[in-house]
Amino acid sequence: MQRLTLTGLLATLLLAISCNTTRQTAATTPPPPPAEDTAIVETEMRNLDTMTVSPATNGVITEEEMAGTAAEEIPNTLPPRAIAFERVHDLLHTKLEVSFDWEEEQVIGKATLRLKPIFRPSNELTLDAKNLNFNAITMEDGTELEYTYDDAREHVTITLDKAYTRGQEYTVVFDYTATPAETGTAGGAITSDKGLFFINPRGEEGDKPRQIWTQGETENNSRWFPTIDKPNERTTQELYVTVDDQYETLSNGTLVSSEPAGDGKRTDYWKMDLPHAPYLFALVVGDFEIVEDEEWNGIPINYYMEPEFADHATSIFPYTREMLTFFSELTGVEYPWPKYSQVAVRDYVSGAMENTTAVIFGEFMNGTDRDLIDVDVNEKIVAHEMFHHWFGDLVTCESWSNLTLNEGFANYSEYLWMEKKHGKDAADYHQMEEWQGYFGSVQNSPPHELIWYDYDDKEQMFDAHSYNKGGAVLHMLRHYVGDEAFFASLQYYLNRHEYSAVEVDELRMAFEDTTGEDLSWFFDQWYLSAGHPQLRITSDYADGNVSLRVEQLQDTDNNVPAVFRIPVDVDVYTNGTAERHRILIDMRDQTFTLPAGLEPEVVVFDPQHQLLAETDFQKTPEELAAQYRYAPALLDRYVAVGQLAGMSSEPELKDEILTAALQDSFYAIRGVALQSLEEPSEAQLAIVREIARNDDRSQVRATALGLLTQIEDGELAPIATEALEAEAYSVVAAGLQALVAADPEGASEAAGALEEIDNQDISAALAGIYSESGDLSKLPYIESRLETSDNYQAIDLYTAYQTLLAKGQAAEQTAGVARLKEIALNQSQSPWRRLAATKAISDLRNTLSEGVEELGDTGDLNKLIMEMGTSLEAIKAAETNADLKNIYQQF
Template identity: 50%
Template sequence: MSLVGDKKNKTLSYNYNKRKLVVALDHPYPRTTPYQVRIVYVAKPNELPQGGSAAITSDKGLYFINPLGLEKNKPRQIWTQGETEANSCWFPTIDKPNQRMTQEISMTVEKQFKTLSNGTLTASKANADGTRTDTWKLKEPHAPYLATMVVGEFAVVNDSWHGKPVDYYVEPQYATTARTIFGRTPEMMDFFSKRLGIEYPWEKYAQVAVRDYVSGAMENTTATTHGSSIQATRRELIDANYQSGESTIAHELFHHWFGDYVTSESWANLPLNESFADYSEFLWAEYKLGADEAGLVQEIKINNYLEEAQSKREPLIRYRYANREDMFDRHSYDKGGRVLHMLRKYVGDEAFFASLNRYLVQNKQTAVEVSKLRTAFEETTGEDLTWFFNQWFMQRGHPELRITHSYANGQVTLRVQQVQDTLFQPVFRLPVTVDVWTNNNQPTEHRIVVTKASQTFVLPASQKPNLVKLDSQVQLLAQFDEERTQDELIFQFYHARGYQQKAEAMELLHNKAAEMPVSSMLRNALNDKFWAVRRAALDHLRRYRGPEPEGMRKDIQRLATTDPNPRVRAQAITTLATFPDGTFGPIYAAAIGDSSALVAAAAIQALAKKPDVTTGQQIATLDNTTSSPLILALASYYSTNGGWSNTPGFCAACPMFPKTTCTPTSSLSEPS
């Protein structure tokens, strides 16, 4: 330990208790006076107390994967994971998000390994002993938890954006699919740069997939780390959807503005990082895939938060928690993203993105708290938004709304009640739109502001409406108990503004699927342009009981064999299998050879209930598969019908392990 001087270094005394390093300087220094301390150390993360959480399962910072090469079919790798405060396990630092540092990291590795770190590769030197030393340098400062280094035998696929390197590091067997997986990254960089009015602010961007990762993905500055599950074969990519990979790529990239460029000053303010990254998933889907796909994102995110809210309701910005990693929850992510969506809809797109630009420009390369975000919006809009930030960021919970309406004398009377427990949650102020539909024409929009626990609004209508719908564009984060008749819900489906309104109508009527108007609605949904509507309709028809409308089975068979989306084909097969008198064997047999593993797995599950004399031979052709959906389906088939004793690839009693470790039994629940 030494103080770096102009002419010579001065030895310093220090104390280290395996958690904190305390250095005694040679004399007191004013806080504005710079000085340099040189620390020579050896990192031993495996000797430190180990912890972890549901979000980040280990906190030792530095990981050696299969270091001796003893694990078959697993590569040798080194990688790091710094968030929340684990990077101090492998280099000395003030490990807090309100710190910023530049860095230079040199790694000496065997020549077959590739390296990756933050910033740019500034030197790569071959050594006399056959090793190689790579030096990576990050010029702009960032928070210590964002530092990373990765070593492995990777294939590197090169791309670029505006002259900046954009690289994808994958295991060699995925080199041919890397561009399919990550290839929209440059377009995302372009889209986010234009939306925010700030060009991607770092010198390069790389993404790497590693084994045994302890989190989902991590936005290390200029070098995002993904778990290995983002890698995929060509067949696996057939079944990929937006949520299975591309949304994560957008999420981690957006962090390079919100989290890396501007950083939350404490873990209490984590939503300033994560809510924005979460909302970027919606923004990219809206731009690239359309309103329906964005609506599906919105539905999933709202449901994620509401599920957690059954047992946990906390403010988004919270200064009390048992463990800092408790902040990595569905509040900081899913709720926070929906709060930003409400803010966007309240102030409008122009003001929303102008405010984000102001926030980033004013606070670049600093650590901030939530007041900085509020100030940026208030300076842009000229409006006091304390009420919005207080109720959505600083207070817990969400509105639980009971909505009824009636019509008389040319007026709609709409009653909105907030029935949440107001001892622990506020009565919310809710600017929202009400749509009143009459004569099947375009709706009349009424802008109202709900401010009371119980409030009545009177709206003009020339005749009894076909539908009165609060928040028809699904902007509010709320639970809804909205009174509507069957006719109104069917009308809502046919006149819905987007996916979520159609999905809600089908969900609320699914237990009436045997009634002709509802079954007709569901059959109409089978022809919807959006795949998730078709899949949802099939799922509801799976529970259909009653006299079948003519042609319904043919509609489902058509989707099972010809729908372009594999998730729809798989659901159609699952639905066909619920008809007790069905004779769909030829469809199932053909589906076993489908290009989609999900479709083939659904067919195997269907055949497990009603196999014929040729089924076993067809199934056996898949016994050596490595596809997870097929392995699970085969295990289900053999557990029901027997026969795995002749299977060369695995034991159905424990299908992820070689047969030699198990004696076959008659039940999955009874492995030897």
């Protein structure tokens, strides 16, 4: 699953919503240094337990005090532990026959389940069946069975017709109706647990298409059919779905037949012969055009498209066939399933979901070829969900505590794909963003173990630990054992555990069996302990040696190790050439002596940048310049440019490196160099103009246009006019914004011609122009884009909307706030839109409050301000996304 979150970059988001300027580039800042530490002293004090004294007794501890201390420190109960579901019956096969009542949002179903006891004899079967209404429960021969529902109507317990012994199969038939919307709730990274969703079921939402789709993870498919809804269950599947002829259907496995069902209806029969977990069952119904791609190794590849996007299918779901080849070869296990289908649906409650052979994505994936230029998020998500078909679908975590065995691998597939397709710089840049997402998450909530047994709710597992940290840990493991051993271990793991559920020890043993090495230290440290190293590094040179001191400063609360075992490389550069040293850090404070015939230009710690750690290694401008010149890794160049830009000393050296960085081979370095320029020299200005005209990365062109606008460059007007003809909409939008400064009349004429383009960058740019001009006649245009804008562009567009509202009349403001409140309260909306709407209400309230103070107005305006305050409290109370809850604290 790809989470529907704010990408984990909470710190970046906080910066974005606190700024009034438009975000100009995809470049991000390097990980922050660790805070000052007191944990060394605290750890040493804890080690002196034999020296504990009692001030009340002059150093002698009484029996009463000892007893009191023991009562406080020793718990009376075992800690909570979310263990794997205890299986009593093995679900062998599931046959579903379903149709729908769109008006009532109901599933009319018949489920036929074939099972057998796992080991002990049993005459009782308990299934997950959330709020299902049963007309009858019978054996296959029609014998009626007694059953009871628990008080919460979550589970049904059936008394079988006799006790069945191990190996004896039996079949139970359920005639039922499901109404998922009745009891489904909002929550977590997956923003609703209804299981099955009707979109615009009664046709009341204008042009929005009518659809039905499912979202089973975590345990929500049991809202539309009875099952053992646990990740360590596995079953084959048949699905007969009856729908109106106008709709296409998609499910797992292959479409066996499609037969008329009378009254303008049709029954499609889908069959999955290979066993998979019930949460991976999928069903989609809607008005789609099926785009068939060329088969891959005899396997059908297709894309279910909304008709307007059908011509752009391979841009929306890029490199699908190429990825199937790559991941099959990389793992040594050929894609094991009978087809590969992908679909984007409306109002999806997560980012994407790896339903076996039938992947569902949110509508954010949709766009035209021009929309998707330089947009690599689509291919990352395609890679993520595809890799799940090995890690998650073929081999499945046995409990949600082990979720990173699914999501960590899917997360790491994004790195693997970027490395293969776009090179190491692109992969490392992606990894840096993943690190930042994880580091940002632990700034706002305590770290926990990757294999997390004491969570409060299984939905908490869908966080930057299971995903970001899980992928980073796999990268470290790959680096430690080497590529050959890493991928051989994965092949062994997949082959040994195919079509079964696993826990982390089985991954460890696969690596140990392959490499012959005891890796318990690695798994204990990175999977079963929490946190990451926080390192302070200092270096000195004397007498032909580099002295490198490494201090581990991490706090040891929450099961974070006081000392991490860190095998790592160090590069010592002299005359532009590195000599590499392997060191083993296994102490809290440790100094290493590295031979060097000359004083080095720079020392680079962890030159492969595989270690998940926050590192504080202060360097001089000369060292940073050498690091940029000589160290090949993306992160070394990126950090060098970013840190040099913030220094006031050595201006000539700084200009030299920034000039070089403007011409770097990787776009993010060019982007950070552009952001770092304040008063470019003539030589730099010439490069910036060339970037604005011809850079091969649209975000970088847009950033250059922004810089030229900021410094009021004399050649801005013709460059901005050229940008309006660019293929990438992001460049067109930046060109329009630049033209406002250089040629307002020309910008006004161009703006009118661009209103027909349905693109987020264009819409945000136009909204910004209209808000500055105060043209209230443009409110309807901005309002028409409120529910289609997303990501950072939503922040920009909604900010412009509230700025324009502030210049309007009370009636317009009241109506606008009502629109914003509706969006902010709707948990099916994108979290970015909810954030943007909430921020807009807060900003508008602040603006209008200032007006009240100046004018002394206590009438309708004051009433609206009070209503906005009430609305903000309602929005905070209704919000389910943890990241948004944190952000909303400032409103």
